[in-house]
Amino acid sequence: MTQTVQLSQFGLGKLSxxxxxxxxxxFSTFVQKATPAKLGLKADxxxxxxxxxAQLDDAVLQVRKxxxxxxxxxxxxxxxxVLRFLLSSI
Numbered sequence: 001m002t003q004t005v006q007l008s009q010f011g012l013g014k015l016s017x018x019x020x021x022x023x024x025x026x027f028s029t030f031v032q033k034a035t036p037a038k039l040g041l042k043a044d045x046x047x048x049x050x051x052x053x054a055q056l057d058d059a060v061l062q063v064r065k066x067x068x069x070x071x072x073x074x075x076x077x078x079x080x081x082v083l084r085f086l087l088s089s090i
Contacts, residue, residue, distance in 0.1 A: 021060045024053050 012020060028050060031039060036046040 017056075017063065018060050021053070021056050024056070028053055 012023070015023065031041065031046060036043050
């Protein structure tokens with residue numbers, strides 16, 4: 001006999017992209033361990049889900065890199081200003 005358990009809704013839309021991707025990765029790991037067939041999922045659907053999840057992971061990683069690059073650029077500018085001040089003070 002198959003037992004269906006409905007998960008309560010908890011507002012996935014409120015998560016940031018990174019947290020949403022992390023949640024989906026945990027879900028994907030759960031499905032892999034339990035196997036899609038035991039969970040009543042089609043293997044093709046889960047394969048497509050994994051492909052889309054990989055794209056989401058890549059997009060989130062790209063955004064993180066861009067944010068880090070912006071922060072590094074700002075820090076470089078501040079460092080240069082401090083260096084100019086120190087050199088002009090000598």
